[in-house]
Amino acid sequence: DIQMTQSPASLSASVGDSVTITCRASQGISTHLAWFQQKPGRVPELLIYAASTLQSGVPARFSGSGSGTDFTLTISSLQPEDVATYYCQKYDTARRTFGQGTKVEIK
Amino acid sequence: QVQLVESGGGVVQPGGSLRLSCATSGFTFSSSGMHWVRQAPGKGLEWLTFIPNDGSFQYYAHSLQGRFTVSRDNSKNTLYLQMSSLGAEDTAVYFCVKDPELYFWGQGNLVTVSS
Numbered sequence: 001d002i003q004m005t006q007s008p009a010s011l012s013a014s015v016g017d018s019v020t021i022t023c024r025a026s027q028g029i030s031t032h033l034a035w036f037q038q039k040p041g042r043v044p045e046l047l048i049y050a051a052s053t054l055q056s057g058v059p060a061r062f063s064g065s066g067s068g069t070d071f072t073l074t075i076s077s078l079q080p081e082d083v084a085t086y087y088c089q090k091y092d093t094a095r096r097t098f099g100q101g102t103k104v105e106i107k
Numbered sequence: 108q109v110q111l112v113e114s115g116g117g118v119v120q121p122g123g124s125l126r127l128s129c130a131t132s133g134f135t136f137s138s139s140g141m142h143w144v145r146q147a148p149g150k151g152l153e154w155l156t157f158i159p160n161d162g163s164f165q166y167y168a169h170s171l172q173g174r175f176t177v178s179r180d181n182s183k184n185t186l187y188l189q190m191s192s193l194g195a196e197d198t199a200v201y202f203c204v205k206d207p208e209l210y211f212w213g214q215g216n217l218v219t220v221s222s
Contacts, residue, residue, distance in 0.1 A: 001169065034209050036152075036209075038152075043202070043212045043213075043214060043215065044152065044212065045210070046209045046210040049209055055210065085151075087151065087152050089152075089154075089209070091207075091209065094140065094142075094157040094159075094166050094206070095154065095157070095166050095168075096142060096144075096154045096157070097154055098144075098151060098152040098153065098154055099151075100151050101151040101152070
């Protein structure tokens with residue numbers, strides 16, 4: 001089975017900083033990669049699909065890139081409301097494995 | 108609008124069984140595959156299982172070791188997850204998720220395995 005590895009597990013940055021989260025697939029998945037944001041006690045919300053397509057309503061400071069095995073999620077100017085845990089998920093097949101998550105905090 | 112409502116959770120003793128349900132509305136259930144995902148307290152998201160629209164096969168995460176069975180009743184627009192030999196590691200919020208979209212999730216249902 002394809003494994004999804006996210007890094008870092010957590011990060012702390014200042015408001016306005018650019019932050020990057022990486023996700024690596026153990027095998028190529030083309031661009032069948034999504035990013036979710038989950039705030040405490042809430043259902044995960046889709047940010048990006050097809051590796052780089054912003055879901056409707058998501059602020060433009062979020063962006064995604066990558067294909068094959070290596071992917072990144074970037075928040076260009078971190079805002080207080082971005083405090084959350086972020087997950088990548090592959091969907092090249094119906095086995096939709098998630099990455100372990102990255103917890104983002106404000107310094 | 109698409110609605111997914113999980114039910115059937117609660118407290119169950121170690122070694123016990125439980126069946127979760129996911130009642131759906133707002134879309135043609137018989138045309139959609141479905142997933143179950145769970146999240147243990149303070150932990151990450153774990154994909155568990157997928158069943159296609161006609162229930163003709165199922166995929167499971169290897170971690171389940173054959174203890175869980177997904178099924179569906181298209182006449183009732185309802186998805187099920189039968190869980191057996193439950194252990195503390197199965198304590199989690201369980202979500203049903205509509206395929207193929209990535210953004211239709213239920214609100215989740217808490218299962219607590221405890222004596």
